[in-house]
Amino acid sequence: MPAETAPAQTPASLGYRWPAEWERQASVWLSWPRNPATWPDKFEPVPAEFAQFVRTIARYEPVNILAGGSEILAQAKSLVGDLPNVTIHDIATNDAWCRDHGPIFLSGPKGTQPALVDWEYNAWGGKYPPFDKDNLVPKIIGKLQGRKVFTPGIILEGGAIEGNGEGLLITTESCLLNPNRNPHLSREQVERYLADYLAIKKVLWLTGGEMAGDDTDGHIDQIARFINPRTIVVCVCDDPTDDNYGPTQQNLVELQNLTDLEGRPFEVVRLPLPKPLFVDDQRLPAGYGNFLIVNDAVIVPQFGDPADATAIGILQDLMPKHQVVGSPSLDLVWGLGSFHCLSQQEPLAHL
Template sequence: MRYFPAEFEPQSFVQLIFPHPQSDWAPYLEEARQCFVNIANAVARYQPCLIVCDDVDFVKTYFQSHENLIFISYQSDDTWARDCSVLSVIDEDEDEALLLDFTFTGWGGKFDAARDNAMSKAIADVYSAPMQTIDLILEGGGVETNANGSLLTTAECLLNPNRNPHLDKKGMEKELKKQFGVEQILWLNHGYLAGDDTDSHIDTLARFIDTDTIMYIKCDDKTDEHYDALKKMEEELKALRDIDGEPFNLIALPMCNPTFYDDERLPATYANFLIINDAVLLPVYNDPHDNEAIAICKKAFHGRDIIPIDCSVLIRQHGSLHCVTMQFPEDIGLRVE
């Protein structure tokens, strides 16, 4: 039987991929790099951070201190570590951790992703756990676990014909239960963010912050294009039940004001936070709702520091803080010299 550790459980390290000139960050590369530096430095205050980068010696110059920072060389397509990195499970029968290397196709073939898809195998020696190649298109941002038998996801993403057209809902549920050892799949059929390339990844909309609690995006502006869809999503969340038949506690996060770049609305979302050991890294956007989101998280995340990080540059490429990071549970370490 497999166990899929939740993000709010103890971790070993966080992985990210540093922006380089051949990535989509090229038009504002230094601004993007500074955001990644801020994320890495924040992580390193609490636990190690593995930085995958094209030029180790050069990237090291961006950091005043290298304490808790580990660098490894690899030439990636882009920097969305959440979606091209391995996912971690525990094989309870064998009492060992496993790394599941799913197929990454650039969110259904939207972007070149061959090098990103090959990354985990190329750097496999850095991990202390064995890796399995899984013949399934799946991104880490598309699934959320509560560490108690439930996996939360969206139908728009996991049942999209651009991912695994050979699998219907029943087939996908069977595959998810097999790979992650969960007892039930909780589907959301509503909710989206304009400008999102992922086909509504769950980590932009609703997140488990503990076994019993889901934090989600709520839109109160009836004139906003998201109002109806997010209202329907909220009703779906209220109707969800855990494996014991109990409803989840729900905590609403505010919707950002409409944010644009090159006349395109961007998917700014406070739900794209990263939980680490003793802290939460919260994306903020120089938006009037930033302080409200910070206050909500300070109240909800008992015993964890809340670290706001300006992610205004990240959303220009249609993702945010959680999208560029991947956490690894305490059972999986790093083999470093």
């Protein structure tokens, strides 16, 4: 970052950091599905499947849902308003992808004000306007909760970054260095923002490519995820005839060659992919890497595929202190995302 634009006080300089998803959470934030264009000709079953996802989260921790406008508010209340662990807010959004338009919540030392980072949002490089209401969400939540709001002034989606809570972050060149996000920034400048606002010490870049059907230019939460500080699960396709074969095999090799802050390789564990799913000619980015970690549980998308149970078993073996559960996502994934894309965890303010 050029010296003249560096903020006087960054979250990192004040002792804030971005916790790992498996650290204790205060709640999960969601935005109620409201845009039929996101699920063309298949929107009708989406709210009910989304509601099942809400009910699964609410078994483990509080849920905050943005559901602005009388019609959306009424639908959300009718489907999940009976749950004592759910709070529904009359706050409007353009779409449902809270991972990307929501804030990144930070934890800080005791005595610091609860804080969040308000990145700019442009719907994955301007692909799906309008996104004005989505872009306002972090500021609104900051005001609602009385949080300190840090505003870097650059575009970044939550699904594009994956952290281990100890200063490491995985991302993809195809997304973070895409000229449709921040064409004025170099790799080094992007890394400086991540260091200043998320307390990242080392950025691990993947170049292998994105999942077939993904419209985010390669969000990491469709590709690879930390499940503890030194273990990464990666979605891998073993069918040479599948479009996902080359990119996922390259991602696997690149992850096996990455090292942590001490120069040690990671434990890299393969996750299967379900058989290819299509709606008409549209390939869907269906994968088990889009799971959500909540307090004491992991919620894994299910697609009616034999690999559903295999993915749950792999994650359960890796995370024995969590209950790994499945929830249907066959309708939701037609929107080109799943549980992680739809949610944003709020860690405890002080860990």
